[in-house]
Amino acid sequence: MTTQFKESIETALNNGNLTGALGRFSEAYRISRAKAYEGIDFEAVRDRIAEIKGSASSRFEELAEQFKQKAESRGAKVFRTADPDQVKQYILDLAKAEGVKRVVKSKSMASEEIHLNAALEKAGIEVDETDLGEWIIQLAHQTPSHMVMPAIHMTKEEVAEVFSQEVEEGQTPNIPKLVKFARAKLRPKFLQADMGITGANIAVAETGSLVIVTNEGNARLVTTLPKIHVAIVGIEKLVALLEEIQPILTALPRSATGQLLTSYVSIISGPVPNPDGSPKELHIILMDNHRSDMAKDPKFKEALQCIRCATCLNVCPVFRLVGGHVFGKTYTGGIGTILTAWFDELKKAEDIQGLCIQCGSCVPLCPGKIDIPGLILELRRRLVVEKGQSLAMKAIFGVVNNRRLFHSMLRMASVTQKPFKQGRFIRHLPLFLSDLTDFRSLPAIAAVPFRDMVKAIVQPKGGDKVAFYAGCLIDFAYPEMGASLVKILNKAGIEVVFPDDQTCCGAPARYNGAYEVAAQNARENIKALLETDVQYVVSACPTCTVALKHDFIDTFKSLGVTDPLTLAEAEKVSAKTIDFSSLVKKLVDAGRLTFKEGEALGKITYHDSCHLKRTLKASGEPRALLQQAGHEIAEMYECDTCCGMAGSYSLKLPEISAPILERKLKHIKDTGASKVAMDCPGCVMQIRGGLDKDGAPIQAEHTAELLSDRFL
Amino acid sequence: MNATLEAFKTRAEAVSAEVHRFTGRQEALAFILGFLREAGVSAAPQCGAVWVAGTFLDGTVQAELHSQVPGISFDVTQEASAAAKVGVSQLDWAIARTGTLVQDATAVEKRLVSSLPPIHVALIGTDRILEDMGSVLQHLRPDQFNYISFITGPSRTADIERVLTIGVHGPEQLLIVVVDEFDRVTP
Ligand code: SF4
Numbered sequence: 001m002t003t004q005f006k007e008s009i010e011t012a013l014n015n016g017n018l019t020g021a022l023g024r025f026s027e028a029y030r031i032s033r034a035k036a037y038e039g040i041d042f043e044a045v046r047d048r049i050a051e052i053k054g055s056a057s058s059r060f061e062e063l064a065e066q067f068k069q070k071a072e073s074r075g076a077k078v079f080r081t082a083d084p085d086q087v088k089q090y091i092l093d094l095a096k097a098e099g100v101k102r103v104v105k106s107k108s109m110a111s112e113e114i115h116l117n118a119a120l121e122k123a124g125i126e127v128d129e130t131d132l133g134e135w136i137i138q139l140a141h142q143t144p145s146h147m148v149m150p151a152i153h154m155t156k157e158e159v160a161e162v163f164s165q166e167v168e169e170g171q172t173p174n175i176p177k178l179v180k181f182a183r184a185k186l187r188p189k190f191l192q193a194d195m196g197i198t199g200a201n202i203a204v205a206e207t208g209s210l211v212i213v214t215n216e217g218n219a220r221l222v223t224t225l226p227k228i229h230v231a232i233v234g235i236e237k238l239v240a241l242l243e244e245i246q247p248i249l250t251a252l253p254r255s256a257t258g259q260l261l262t263s264y265v266s267i268i269s270g271p272v273p274n275p276d277g278s279p280k281e282l283h284i285i286l287m288d289n290h291r292s293d294m295a296k297d298p299k300f301k302e303a304l305q306c307i308r309c310a311t312c313l314n315v316c317p318v319f320r321l322v323g324g325h326v327f328g329k330t331y332t333g334g335i336g337t338i339l340t341a342w343f344d345e346l347k348k349a350e351d352i353q354g355l356c357i358q359c360g361s362c363v364p365l366c367p368g369k370i371d372i373p374g375l376i377l378e379l380r381r382r383l384v385v386e387k388g389q390s391l392a393m394k395a396i397f398g399v400v401n402n403r404r405l406f407h408s409m410l411r412m413a414s415v416t417q418k419p420f421k422q423g424r425f426i427r428h429l430p431l432f433l434s435d436l437t438d439f440r441s442l443p444a445i446a447a448v449p450f451r452d453m454v455k456a457i458v459q460p461k462g463g464d465k466v467a468f469y470a471g472c473l474i475d476f477a478y479p480e481m482g483a484s485l486v487k488i489l490n491k492a493g494i495e496v497v498f499p500d501d502q503t504c505c506g507a508p509a510r511y512n513g514a515y516e517v518a519a520q521n522a523r524e525n526i527k528a529l530l531e532t533d534v535q536y537v538v539s540a541c542p543t544c545t546v547a548l549k550h551d552f553i554d555t556f557k558s559l560g561v562t563d564p565l566t567l568a569e570a571e572k573v574s575a576k577t578i579d580f581s582s583l584v585k586k587l588v589d590a591g592r593l594t595f596k597e598g599e600a601l602g603k604i605t606y607h608d609s610c611h612l613k614r615t616l617k618a619s620g621e622p623r624a625l626l627q628q629a630g631h632e633i634a635e636m637y638e639c640d641t642c643c644g645m646a647g648s649y650s651l652k653l654p655e656i657s658a659p660i661l662e663r664k665l666k667h668i669k670d671t672g673a674s675k676v677a678m679d680c681p682g683c684v685m686q687i688r689g690g691l692d693k694d695g696a697p698i699q700a701e702h703t704a705e706l707l708s709d710r711f712l
Numbered sequence: 713m714n715a716t717l718e719a720f721k722t723r724a725e726a727v728s729a730e731v732h733r734f735t736g737r738q739e740a741l742a743f744i745l746g747f748l749r750e751a752g753v754s755a756a757p758q759c760g761a762v763w764v765a766g767t768f769l770d771g772t773v774q775a776e777l778h779s780q781v782p783g784i785s786f787d788v789t790q791e792a793s794a795a796a797k798v799g800v801s802q803l804d805w806a807i808a809r810t811g812t813l814v815q816d817a818t819a820v821e822k823r824l825v826s827s828l829p830p831i832h833v834a835l836i837g838t839d840r841i842l843e844d845m846g847s848v849l850q851h852l853r854p855d856q857f858n859y860i861s862f863i864t865g866p867s868r869t870a871d872i873e874r875v876l877t878i879g880v881h882g883p884e885q886l887l888i889v890v891v892d893e894f895d896r897v898t899p
C-alpha cells in the first residue's frame with residue numbers, strides 16, 4: 001500500500017464531520033430504503049434488472065447501432081466512440097462551430113469520468129454544474145465523494161464558506177438559505193447558456209429514447225433552455241425495450257434515495273422546440289471507454305448491470321468510515337473500485353481494492369444483483385497475477401503452503417509467546433507487531449492443539465461418522481471449541497473423526513489473491529477429507545465452511561482447472577459440508593439431541609458472522625438453539641454488520657478494523673446482555689479481544705461452547 | 713372518492729404536493745382564480761401567471777380570466793415564464809401508485825411554465841389517473857412523443873447534509889387540481 005493511500009485513509013478517519021455524517025446517513029438510509037420498498041418484491045425486480053441489463057451487455061454493438069438509427073431517424077445526431085478524447089473533441093468542435101461560450105450541465109458521471117469540464121474550460125468555455133451537490137464540489141475544486149450525493153462529505157458550514165469565497169461574501173450556514181442562494185445564482189446561468197450537457201440514466205434502443213432522472217429540476221432546464229443539448233451516455237445505459245425501463249425506475253429511486261419516484265423523470269426521444277421556436281440541436285454521444293471489453297470478460301460483465309444507485313456505498317461498513325475520496329476521483333465505494341479498474345486502469349485499483357472487507361453487506365441489496373466483493377476478489381487475484389505477490393506475503397504463503405512447516409511453527413509459537421502471554425491473551429507483541437494488539441488483545445496459541453487433544457477423547461463407535469474440519473484458529477488457538485463440538489455430537493451418538501492431514505482452508509491466500517496457494521490448500525484438504533467415509537463434514541468456522549462448500553470449486557475454476565476428477569471431488573466435499581449450528585439444529589429437530597429442561601440462562605445477544613449469514617444463510621439456526629437451551633435473545637443493533645476482523649484485513653488496515661470493532665462493541669454493550677454468542681472463531685478473536693481491552697464484563701463465546709453442557 | 717384518486721392523493725401529498733378535487737370545471741376555475749389572487753398574481757412586474765391554454769379552457773373566454781386576475785397571460789415565452797410567480801398547465805395523465813403527473817411536454821411552453829416559476833398549478837381530469845407507469849406508457853408512447861415529463865411533487869434536494877429542502881431549480885410549490893368533469897362545460 002502506498003503511503004499516500006494510507007495517509008488519505010488517516011485524514012478521512014480523523015475527519016469527525018465526515019464519519020459522523022456518513023454514520024448517521026447509513027443508519028437512516030436502511031430505514032428509508034426499506035419503507036420505499038414496502039409492497040414491492042425486491043427479488044423479482046432485481047432479477048428482472050439483472051436479466052435486462054445482462055442481456056443488453058451481451059449485445060452492446062447491436063443495441064448501440066439500433067439506438068443510433070432510431071434516434072437519428074427522429075432528428076438527433078448520434079456519435080459513437082470508444083475513446084474519451086474523441087468525446088471531448090466532438091464537444092469542443094461543436095462548441096466552436098456554434099459559437100458556444102457558456103455551458104450548463106446536469107449531473108453526468110460519464111463526463112466526470114473523462115474530465116470534460118477541464119477540457120472545456122481550457123478552451124475558454126464557461127462551464128457550470130447545476131446539480132446543487134455537483135455545483136458545491138465544482139466551486140470547492142473537489143471531486144464527488146458519493147455517486148448520488150456528491151457533497152455528502154461537507155457540512156453546511158463548509159458549504160457556506162465555499163459560497164462566500166467563490167460566489168458572494170457573507171453566506172451563513174442555513175440550509176434553506178443556501179439552497180435559495182444556489183437557485184438565484186444559477187438561474188441566470190441557465191437562461192444565458194448556449195449549450196446544455198446531460199448524462200442519461202437509461203437509453204432505450206427500441207425507441208432511441210433517453211431517460212433522465214433528477215430531483216432538483218435542473219435537467220429539465222438544461223434540456224429546455226439552451227439551444228443545443230448534448231447527452232453523454234455510457235453504452236452500459238442501453239436497454240433493448242421501452243418496457244424495460246420500468247423495473248429500473250422502480251428500483252433506482254427507491255434504492256438511491258428511498259423515494260418511490262424522483263421529482264422528475266424526462267424521456268427524451270428527439271429534438272424539441274427551443275423557447276424561441278427554433279428546433280433544438282440534439283447530440284447524443286454513446287461512449288464505450290472499455291465497457292465493451294468489460295462485457296467480453298466472463299467475470300466482470302456482471303458489473304455492467306449496475307444502475308448507479310450507490311446502495312453498495314451506503315451500507316458498506318468501510319465506506320461509512322472513510323467516505324468516498326479515498327476511493328478515487330469519479331466512481332467511489334465497492335462498485336467504484338471495480339469501475340475504476342476498468343474505465344481507468346487496473347493499477348489504479350491496486351490500493352483501493354484492499355478497502356473491501358468482504359463482508360457481503362452490499363450483495364443482498366444490490367438492484368443489479370452484482371457480486372461486488374466477489375469481483376473485487378477477482379481484481380485482487382488479477383493484480384497478483386500481473387504484479388506478483390509482495391515479498392512478505394510470499395514468505396507467509398510459503399509457510400502456509402507447507403502444512404508440516406506451518407503447523408510446527410504454530411506449535412513453536414505456543415512456546416515463544418510465553419513472555420507476552422497472560423492468561424488467555426497475548427498482551428503485547430514486539431515492535432512492529434504491536435499495532436495488532438493496540439485495539440484488541442490477541443488469543444494465546446494453545447499449549448495443546450486440537451489435533452492432539454482429540455486423540456484423548458473417548459468416542460462412541462459404530463454409529464454415524466462425521467468428519468470435523470477445524471481450521472487453524474480452532475486447531476491452534478481455540479481447541480476448546482472443537483472439544484465442545486465433539487462433546488455435543490457424541491451425545492447424538494455420532495463419532496467425530498479428525499483427518500490429520502487437513503490444513504489451512506486457503507481463505508487467507510485466496511482473499512489476498514494468491515489463488516495458486518489456495519488451490520494447493522484445497523487439494524490437500526479434499527484428499528484428507530475424503531479419506532474416511534463420513535456422512536457430513538462439519539466446521540465451526542464459517543469462513544472455512546464457505547471455503548469447503550464454495551471456494552475450493554471457485555478457486556479451481558478461476559485457475560482454469562478442468563480435470564473432471566478434481567472438480568468432482570471438490571463437489572463431493574462441498575455437498576457434505578455443513579456448519580456447526582445447522583447440523584446441530586438438524587439433530588435436535590430429528591430428536592437425536594435433547595435439551596436439558598427448564599434452564600434459565602439469562603439474556604444473551606447474537607452477532608451474525610458475515611459468511612454464516614450471507615453466504616451460508618444460517619441466522620435462524622444458532623438463535624433457535626440458544627433459545628431452546630434457555631437463553632433469552634436480546635438483539636443488538638446492526639447484528640449482522642461485520643466486526644472488522646476479516647482475516648488479514650485487521651492486520652493490513654487496523655485503522656479501519658478498529659473503529660468497526662468499536663461500533664460493534666457499543667451495540668453489544670447497549671443490549672445489556674452479559675454474553676454475546678457467535679459462530680465464528682475469527683469473530684470471537686476480534687470481539688473477545690476487543691471486550692478484554694475495553695474491560696467490559698461481557699463474555700464472547702462460540703455457540704458450540706455455550707451449548708456444550710446443555711444436552712441430556 | 714374512488715380508490716385510484718384516493719391513492720393518488722395520498723402519494724402526491726406524501727411528496728409535498730397539494731391536491732384539490734372538484735366535480736365541475738367552473739368550481740375548479742373559481743378555485744384557481746382565487747388561488748392566483750391569494751398568491752399575489754397581478755399586473756405588477758414579477759407577479760404574473762403564465763398559463764398554457766388546453767382543453768380545460770375550451771369555452772372559456774381567456775380575456776375574461778385576464779380581467780378577473782390581470783396578471784394572467786396566455787402568451788407563454790421564456791421571459792414571461794422566468795418573471796412569473798405561477799405557471800398553470802394541463803397534464804395528460806397521472807399515476808396513482810407514485811403520485812405522479814405525466815405530460816407530453818414536447819411543446820416548450822409546457823416545460824417553461826412547469827419549471828421556471830416558483831409555483832406550478834397542474835390541472836388533471838379525474839379519469840386520467842391510472843394505476844401505474846406501465847398503463848400511462850401505453851397511452852403516451854415515447855415513440856410518438858419527443859419529450860415526456862413525469863412530475864412527482866415539487867423540486868427538491870438533500871445535497872447539503874441530507875436535509876430535505878423543497879424548491880431548488882424547479883417549483884417549490886405544486887398545486888394539483890383534479891376535476892371530474894374536466895372536458896365538459898357544465899351548464
Ligand atoms: S453495484 Fe449495485 S448497489 Fe452498487 S451502485 Fe451499482 S446497482 Fe447500486
Ligand code: SF4
Nearest residue numbers: 316334356357359360
Ligand atoms: S463486501 Fe462489505 S466491505 Fe466490500 S464493498 Fe460490500 S459492503 Fe463494502
